[in-house]
Amino acid sequence: MIKLEKIKSTPIPTLKRLTRYLSVIHQLKESKTDYISSTEIANIMGLDPIQVRKDLEFTGISGFPRLGFKIDDLHFAIKEILNWNNTEDAFLVGAGSLGQAILGYDRFKSCGLKIIAGFDINPELIGKKISNIEIYHINKIPNLIKRLNVKIGIICVPASSAQDVVDLMVDNGILALWNFAPIHVNVPSDIIIENAQLSQSLGILTHKLAEKIKAY
Amino acid sequence: MIKLEKIKSTPIPTLKRLTRYLSVIHQLKESKTDYISSTEIANIMGLDPIQVRKDLEFTGISGFPRLGFKIDDLHFAIKEILNWNNTEDAFLVGAGSLGQAILGYDRFKSCGLKIIAGFDINPELIGKKISNIEIYHINKIPNLIKRLNVKIGIICVPASSAQDVVDLMVDNGILALWNFAPIHVNVPSDIIIENAQLSQSLGILTHKLAEKIKAY
DNA sequence: TAGATTGTTAATCGATTAACAATC
DNA sequence: TAGATTGTTAATCGATTAACAATC
DSSP: OOOOOOOOOOOHHHHHHHHHHHHHHHHHHHSSEEEOOOOHHHHHHHHHHHHOOOOOHTOOOOOOOTBEEEEEHHHHHHHHHHHTTTTTEEEEEESSSHHOOOOOOOOGGGTTTEEEEEEOOTTTTOOOTTEEEEEGGGGGGGHHHHHHHHOOEEEOOOOOHHHHHHHHHHHHTEEEEEOOOOOOOOOTTEEEEEEOHHHHHHHHHHHHHHHHHHHH | OOOOOOOOOOOOOHHHHHHHHHHHHHHHHHHHHHHEEEHHHHHHHTHHHHHHHHHHEEEEEEEETTTTTHHHHHHHHHHHHHHTTTOEEEEEEEEHHHHHHTTTTTGGGGEEEEEEEEEEEEETTTTOOEEEEEEEEEGGHHHHHHHHHHHHEEOSOOOOHHHHHHHHHHTTTEEEEOOOOOSSSOOTSSSSEEEEEHHHHHHHHHHHHHHHTTTO
16 A cells, blocks of 8 residues: 655744844855754754754755764755745835835845835836835736736735735736735735734833833 | 642743733833733733733732723833832943943843943044943953942843853853853853743744745 | 764644633 | 634643763
8 A cells, every 4th residue: 555655744833944044054154164964053042952953854864973064065955845945036115214215225136035126106216216126106017017927926015005006916817925014914815924023022122122121 | 638739830821921021011001001900911912811801910910800900000010020110320331332232222221130341352442431331341240240249231242252161150140141142152050041942943043934934 | 982963753732722701 | 593712721742951871
């Protein structure tokens, strides 16, 4: 009888840690070492070595007893899981201060993301180039999503217009949304949505700080 | 024999969802309704009603059978858990484009955060006001942290200088750090660090998108 | 060889989900 | 009253941690 192997997909907590390992590994690539062990990564980041090993399993590459993992292989394999070895085109909507900061953020290029156009309704912005990316009027979105086959939309508009912009992009075939608007938006179940939600991160910080201060 | 009640602290996943409920509740406050049930919140956000109820337990307030929870009370109680009813002063270091976007982001005021000064090393920025917040030279940090008793530091410097800035702030008594630099930084175990890590969020998105495209 | 590390299998822990009585 | 919802206790699920044999 054929045993079907259960393919277990990478858990979200593992994905999050993998991106963090990547930045540590990236730094170590500069140094002379060829290998890195899960123990070393764990020590640097203050994590459990067993957890690191378990996470690295999902990359599918195997290490060498006594040596660890080949840094270059590990680096490549993690980028592969995140799909950062490929580049996806993206549209950014809302070229306010946060939008402009993201347009100018070089780093995303090494994270598989290429923002190829920005959109806004502010006439002063339309036609301008920000960090060499042209800003169009929002009403160009339907046409351009289809023509350029763009799959990722980045939402940097105010909370009040976020749902409308999301609907517009979804209706025109966007597949994934990265939402920076501080609000819950509804999307059909087959659309990928990832909330950057700065306030979520801030909430954890202020909560912990309050606990800490209370403890005195 | 006295039974000591085990006080269970709010789990991180619950805290994250609580901040999201807050934004939904905030919108509903405008509407006429006085009460909201966990079922309604769950429907709006596409979550399990049981999970919402469980999360709301941590606020300590009790609901009314058949009605749900008083919106105002719930709103207040969630802000209380996050410590968003108080305001903490914060310093922001690195007034580049991301730093400037954060300095201008009004929303954090309602999240218990008040950025009272910015820091940079760029002479063109020092002395300037950005969104009405003055930018000082980084060498003013030690003196000012102590004098103003600031507890929160926001790191918006490039990866290459993040660790140095973190060390400087920790050495001078900062208690909590909100790190936007795309790098792992080391802090003593008693210092709270929260990584905003946009790339982590992006990694999840690009991974999911790749899985989705593969599935075709 | 000795020892450090991997890789696998099992145990534990905690969060999510389920079940159901209590309440208005 | 009937019915929707809360709140509590139990069951399930999945992630983390532990244990240990295999490897170079």
